Amino acid sequence: MSRRYLAWIAILVVLTVATGYSWYVRVLYNLKITALSQSSTAWGLWVSFYIFFVGLSAGAFLISTLVYGFGLKNFERIGRYALLIAILSLFGVFLSILPDLGRMERFIYLYTSPNFSSWIAIEAWMYVIYIVILIAELYLVSRADIIKLANRGAGGIYRLLALGKKSYTEGDAKRDATIVRILALIGIPVAAIGVHGGTGAIFGVIGARPVWFGAYTPIYFVLSALFSGAALVLALYILTKWLQGGEIDPVTVDSMVGVVILLAFVELFFMFWEVVTNMWTTAPTAEREILNIMLFGSYWWVFWVVELLLGFIVPLGILMFTKPSRRPLLAALAGILMVIGVAGIRFNIVLPTLAEKPFPWMPPEWDIKMLPWDRIPGYVAGAAQWIANFSQGTYYFPTIWEWMLQASIIFLLLLLYSIFVKVIPMEVVEE
Amino acid sequence: MVDGLRRPNGSETSRLGRREFLKGALLGAAVTVGVLSGDLSLRVAAQPSPPAESLALDxxxxxxxxxxxxxxxxxxxxxxxxxxxxxxxxxxxxxxxxxxxxxxxxxxxxxxxxxxxxxxxxxxxxxxxxxxxxxxxxxxxxxxxxxxxxxxxxxxxxxxxxxxxxxxxxxxxxxxxxxxxxxxxxxxxxxxxxxxxxxxxxxxxxxxxxxxxxxxxxxxxxxxxxxxxxxxxxxxxxxxxxxxxxxxxxxxxxxxxxxxxxxxxxxxxxxxxxxxxxxxxxxxxxxxxxxxxxxxxxxxxTGEGGASVISELEAMVDRYREEVLLREFGGRFRAGLGGGGLE
Known part of the structure; x- marks a missing residue:
């Protein structure tokens, strides 16, 4: 393990532990530590990141199907990265939505007494089917290399994973390839319709909420999923190789960059028409009001700065006007920026709609529930106030605990990723 | 009111108590009307109260x-x-x-x-x-x-x-x-x-x-x-x-x-x-x-067909005044209604 890599792991451990303190606060004070408890907005940062991670997972998986479902050789080297990212992102889905439940311990009811007329219940079950497919696929595509490593005596873990198998024949390879192909092809509808389209449907079926409601929402979800997944796979492939001191394959990078640019423009195209049609309505609809809040309300900067500037203009400029295979780190930066942009997109899916009250005359106590921070202990309050000061005049702004908890999830996922890329043979092992 | 609920069969004392109160208030109002309209106060007050059915607000x-x-x-x-x-x-x-x-x-x-x-x-x-x-x-x-x-x-x-x-x-x-x-x-x-x-x-x-x-x-x-x-x-x-x-x-x-x-x-x-x-x-x-x-x-x-509580009370007083005064003064009062008061 290179020194650079060890330092990276050490930093991640420190960051995860430091921000992980927020979990303790969350368990102790429940949702009181969120800004949700101060406003009429019932869903906030954690739900945005929940759909963000679902998107990353589905997007990364669909990229992997280019290799394992359709056999595109150009993407062969990122196939396992994509699958690993899909698995870990799904873990992020679970970690992001769990603290958002008012009763975390009851989440098991989703499996013991599900109501399948609710898309949340359908999704909870879809994620299980999906993760089984993902893990099976990742295992099967790296099985040959696991057995090789086991035979080489590289560690007990490989002997365990090899399940006692000593040799890997041509026939095994052929059979595994067929199973993987079937899994990948089954996985496409599972990921696109079940997992991510379905997450869009959670929002799309709510007739009471303008902008969410409608056929467009699941489609838009899947598109941004593809875009963010591809961008993340590109960035992480390059960064991993760079950190490990490995060789970055120029063909892979160039192919991925092509896919990312294409998806970015498709995404922009959809965003354009969402904004334009909703802002151009001839009647003063609630949709226009909500879009107005998104573009010019207290979160104007999420749309203009995070989404448009950081998510599209800067990274597209980098990818189109530099040579990515010659400057891979710049391409990785572009990928990271795009992923951040998509996080902004997710935020803007959830929050602006919730700024619209069911009736314009709802009484103030309905809107602002409490005098803010005088009801929780000093150190909690002080930390929360620090960031709440930024939120003057906004209807909901995540507290420092919400940010910290979200950050801890991201750091933990990066840590797990960094460990897993070391353990799992991500590329074909030479004899 | 909650007491009234706890005695769902209807405690007459409680109901009558309320009704008496209303009656008194209305009489008071009527007396005021009488005083305003001259030396009729005593005679108006001596009249029997109107039947309870005529009160819309109960x-x-x-x-x-x-x-x-x-x-x-x-x-x-x-x-x-x-x-x-x-x-x-x-x-x-x-x-x-x-x-x-x-x-x-x-x-x-x-x-x-x-x-x-x-x-x-x-x-x-x-x-x-x-x-x-x-x-x-x-x-x-x-x-x-x-x-x-x-x-x-x-x-x-x-x-x-x-x-x-x-x-x-x-x-x-x-x-x-x-x-x-x-x-x-x-x-x-x-x-x-x-x-x-x-x-x-x-x-x-x-x-x-x-x-x-x-x-x-x-x-x-x-x-x-x-x-x-x-x-x-x-x-x-x-x-x-x-x-x-x-x-x-x-x-x-x-x-x-x-x-x-x-x-x-x-x-x-x-x-x-x-x-x-x-x-x-x-x-x-x-x-x-x-x-x-x-x-x-x-x-x-909402809309037509009724009035707010206050205007309903006003209407009640009007009705009562009309009823009593009509009985007392008959046509003379009716004639006066349109002409700006009693002559």
């Missing part, structure tokens, strides 16, 4: 009648009842009594308001008008909030009331999103007495919360809990339930019995002779966001 009898009808409906099986609420906006004075009594009845914590009164202003100064609109849960016939619950923790009962099993709710707040009326809100665990929430007393506070909050809503009753019973409500979604615990005991919902303007009615839509049916027949009623097809069980009466 809130207590409305409450007693609704209670009686409620108890009659309770004898029917659950699926044959259909509870509805009718809110007469002409009578609503925006006093928030219903909101306050609801908080007291259901012991709701800060941030949870089952029945807010929405207030908004129309017109421009000096011709402004305040509008009041109480908003309980609509108890929709086609509730958009129940089908979205991922764990079957909320459902519509056979009598039309939408309930939540607080012991089962996971707190995902999906139903809050689905409700077009903002009728569902989340219990974030705030207390009215913040000292009890944290610090050295926090442990006792949790226990106290359970002991103190002996509201019927929290107790394991056949009306709320499912097989899980009812636990603490922190972190989960709560909503108005027409005070099921009161209804099932034969008492009107808290907001109905405490409405000072007599604006809120409650009853069984399946009883053709009930007061709510009578009101719905007599006046045009509307429901909120009818276009969504949720078929709410809360009706609002």
């Amino acid at each position: 809130r207590e009898s409305e409450l007693v009648r609704m209670t009686r009808e409620l108890q009659e409906s309770l004898k029917k099986p659950l699926q044959e009842r259909k509870w509805v609420m009718v809110i007469d906006l002409r009578r609503c004075v925006g006093c928030h009594s219903c909101t306050v009594s609801c908080i007291a009845e259901n012991k709701t914590p800060p941030g949870i308001t089952y029945r807010p009164v929405m207030i908004w202003e129309t017109g421009e100064y000096p011709n402004v008008k305040l509008n009041f609109l109480p908003r309980p849960c609509m108890q929709c016939d086609e509730p958009p909030c129940t089908s979205v619950c991922p764990v079957n923790a909320t459902w519509k009962r056979e009598d039309g009331i939408v309930v939540i099993d607080y012991g089962k709710c996971i707190g995902c707040r999906y139903c809050v999103m689905a409700c077009p009326y903002g009728a569902r809100s989340t219990d974030y665990g705030y207390e009215w007495v913040p000292e009890l929430e944290h610090g050295p007393l926090a442990g006792t506070a949790a226990k106290e919360r359970q002991d103190r909050v002996k509201s019927l809503e929290y107790q394991p009753t056949p009306w709320y809990g499912g097989p899980y019973g009812r636990g603490d409500t922190i972190g989960i979604t709560r909503k108005c339930h027409f005070c099921i615990h009161r209804i099932e005991s034969g008492v009107l919902p808290a907001c109905v019995s405490t409405c000072i303007g007599g604006a809120t009615y409650f009853g069984d839509l399946n009883n053709p002779n009930s007061l709510v049916n009578e009101l719905l027949r007599r006046y045009g009623a509307f429901r909120l966001k009818e276009e969504l097809g949720t078929e709410p069980s809360v009706y609002y009466i």
Whole structure:
């Protein structure tokens, strides 16, 4: 393990532990530590990141199907990265939505007494089917290399994973390839319709909420999923190789960059028409009001700065006007920026709609529930106030605990990723 | 008024007491009229009071009648009842009594308001008008909030009331999103007495919360809990339930019995002779966001056909004056009516 890599792991451990303190606060004070408890907005940062991670997972998986479902050789080297990212992102889905439940311990009811007329219940079950497919696929595509490593005596873990198998024949390879192909092809509808389209449907079926409601929402979800997944796979492939001191394959990078640019423009195209049609309505609809809040309300900067500037203009400029295979780190930066942009997109899916009250005359106590921070202990309050000061005049702004908890999830996922890329043979092992 | 409810068979003393009071007030008003119109005061006061039937505003009898009808409906099986609420906006004075009594009845914590009164202003100064609109849960016939619950923790009962099993709710707040009326809100665990929430007393506070909050809503009753019973409500979604615990005991919902303007009615839509049916027949009623097809069980009466409480009182005095004075002065008074007073 290179020194650079060890330092990276050490930093991640420190960051995860430091921000992980927020979990303790969350368990102790429940949702009181969120800004949700101060406003009429019932869903906030954690739900945005929940759909963000679902998107990353589905997007990364669909990229992997280019290799394992359709056999595109150009993407062969990122196939396992994509699958690993899909698995870990799904873990992020679970970690992001769990603290958002008012009763975390009851989440098991989703499996013991599900109501399948609710898309949340359908999704909870879809994620299980999906993760089984993902893990099976990742295992099967790296099985040959696991057995090789086991035979080489590289560690007990490989002997365990090899399940006692000593040799890997041509026939095994052929059979595994067929199973993987079937899994990948089954996985496409599972990921696109079940997992991510379905997450869009959670929002799309709510007739009471303008902008969410409608056929467009699941489609838009899947598109941004593809875009963010591809961008993340590109960035992480390059960064991993760079950190490990490995060789970055120029063909892979160039192919991925092509896919990312294409998806970015498709995404922009959809965003354009969402904004334009909703802002151009001839009647003063609630949709226009909500879009107005998104573009010019207290979160104007999420749309203009995070989404448009950081998510599209800067990274597209980098990818189109530099040579990515010659400057891979710049391409990785572009990928990271795009992923951040998509996080902004997710935020803007959830929050602006919730700024619209069911009736314009709802009484103030309905809107602002409490005098803010005088009801929780000093150190909690002080930390929360620090960031709440930024939120003057906004209807909901995540507290420092919400940010910290979200950050801890991201750091933990990066840590797990960094460990897993070391353990799992991500590329074909030479004899 | 609550006393009147506790004696559903109608304690005559209480009713008469109220009636006597009204009578006295009206007589007083009539006397004033008499004094103003000259030396007739003594003769007017000596007249017998008008028959009670002529008084349109008799809130207590409305409450007693609704209670009686409620108890009659309770004898029917659950699926044959259909509870509805009718809110007469002409009578609503925006006093928030219903909101306050609801908080007291259901012991709701800060941030949870089952029945807010929405207030908004129309017109421009000096011709402004305040509008009041109480908003309980609509108890929709086609509730958009129940089908979205991922764990079957909320459902519509056979009598039309939408309930939540607080012991089962996971707190995902999906139903809050689905409700077009903002009728569902989340219990974030705030207390009215913040000292009890944290610090050295926090442990006792949790226990106290359970002991103190002996509201019927929290107790394991056949009306709320499912097989899980009812636990603490922190972190989960709560909503108005027409005070099921009161209804099932034969008492009107808290907001109905405490409405000072007599604006809120409650009853069984399946009883053709009930007061709510009578009101719905007599006046045009509307429901909120009818276009969504949720078929709410809360009706609002507005527009012509009645007046506010105050103008109704004025009309009563007018009627009484006319009745008495007409009897006294006959044609002379009638002639004077159009001509600016008695000659």
